[in-house]
Amino acid sequence: MKDSTKAMFRKHGWRVDRFIHNYYYFLFYYPYVKISSIIVQSLKYLSWFKPLIPIGKMAFNRYHAKVLSREDALKIFTLNEDLRIISDKNKKIIPFKYATKIIFQEPEFIVVMDCPCKKSMHAPLDDINSCIAVGRNIGSFWLEHCQKYNPRKITQSEALEIIDRFRKKDHITQAFFKVATGGSTGVICNCHPDTCVSLQATRLAGGLDKGLTMTVKSGYSVSHDSERCILCGHCEEKCLFGAVKFTDGKRKYIADICLGCGLCEEACPEKALTLYVDPDKPLPLDLEALTRIHSRI
Numbered sequence: 001m002k003d004s005t006k007a008m009f010r011k012h013g014w015r016v017d018r019f020i021h022n023y024y025y026f027l028f029y030y031p032y033v034k035i036s037s038i039i040v041q042s043l044k045y046l047s048w049f050k051p052l053i054p055i056g057k058m059a060f061n062r063y064h065a066k067v068l069s070r071e072d073a074l075k076i077f078t079l080n081e082d083l084r085i086i087s088d089k090n091k092k093i094i095p096f097k098y099a100t101k102i103i104f105q106e107p108e109f110i111v112v113m114d115c116p117c118k119k120s121m122h123a124p125l126d127d128i129n130s131c132i133a134v135g136r137n138i139g140s141f142w143l144e145h146c147q148k149y150n151p152r153k154i155t156q157s158e159a160l161e162i163i164d165r166f167r168k169k170d171h172i173t174q175a176f177f178k179v180a181t182g183g184s185t186g187v188i189c190n191c192h193p194d195t196c197v198s199l200q201a202t203r204l205a206g207g208l209d210k211g212l213t214m215t216v217k218s219g220y221s222v223s224h225d226s227e228r229c230i231l232c233g234h235c236e237e238k239c240l241f242g243a244v245k246f247t248d249g250k251r252k253y254i255a256d257i258c259l260g261c262g263l264c265e266e267a268c269p270e271k272a273l274t275l276y277v278d279p280d281k282p283l284p285l286d287l288e289a290l291t292r293i294h295s296r297i
């Protein structure tokens with residue numbers, strides 16, 4: 001048995017079923033996600049079929065992603081010590097029943113691999129190598145078992161360059177939490193609603209406001225400085241979720257549907273937008289604040 005297989009086995013403890021799920025999930029990453037994407041697309045036509053609702057809820061409870069601001073991603077890609085926070089308090093950040101552990105083991109060990117969502121949804125070839133594993137556990141498994149998905153070891157600064165390249169192309173940054181990977185963090189991806197199964201599943205389930213979501217807001221809302229704003233409209237163009245709208249020359253911002261991704265802040269030529277921690281949203285996955293959060297919650 002390869003070292004990374006043994007490590008995965010140890011990670012799941014007595015839950016052999018989860019080890020098997022995790023093992024085959026990565027081994028057959030692309031077909032697994034391709035089938036999931038077909039199921040997600042079929043929801044459009046089968047939403048009337050009531051027995052599917054509990055199955056949908058079960059999946060949504062076990063597979064979800066936390067939106068990261070660029071600053072929060074930067075803190076992950078400059079982390080140089082192990083972080084292991086297994087606590088119910090994490091539900092303030094990731095409000096789900098399962099898959100809430102925040103674990104980064106050897107966080108400088110980073111691997112990038114093909115994204116099965118982008119492959120399934122025919123994203124441009126240049127965009128496909130974009131799923132990032134942070135930590136030796138998942139990273140070494142990808143290198144040892146998943147050669148067909150083109151894994152390669154990269155540095156922390158290369159990972160950040162990938163994040164920035166995709167953010168410039170209107171992709172948000174998401175940290176995935178999945179039961180299939182040990183109920184914890186570990187995979188960070190660059191996602192666009194046109195080529196991300198989890199964002200599409202959330203959209204088809206009725207969106208963020210209906211509570212059935214795979215995407216957890218970053219925890220930030222956006223403040224607007226009207227003195228600086230020149231009403232150029234870039235923030236409306238950048239927002240993938242319709243949280244900014246211009247009507248009769250006036251800018252309207254809807255905090256409830258804002259994911260706090262930060263793309264508008266980065267695109268504003270006048271620096272008129274600033275992310276702030278919104279007390280009405282889940283807490284950010286801000287590694288620096290995490291220790292304080294845990295003593296305070």
Ligand code: SF4
Nearest residue numbers: 229230232233235268
């Ligand atoms: S991008 Fe900035 S300057 Fe342009 S409309 Fe939005 S807030 Fe105003």
Ligand code: SF4
Nearest residue numbers: 239258259261262264
């Ligand atoms: S308003 Fe800005 S921060 Fe909020 S979802 Fe849209 S682009 Fe992201």
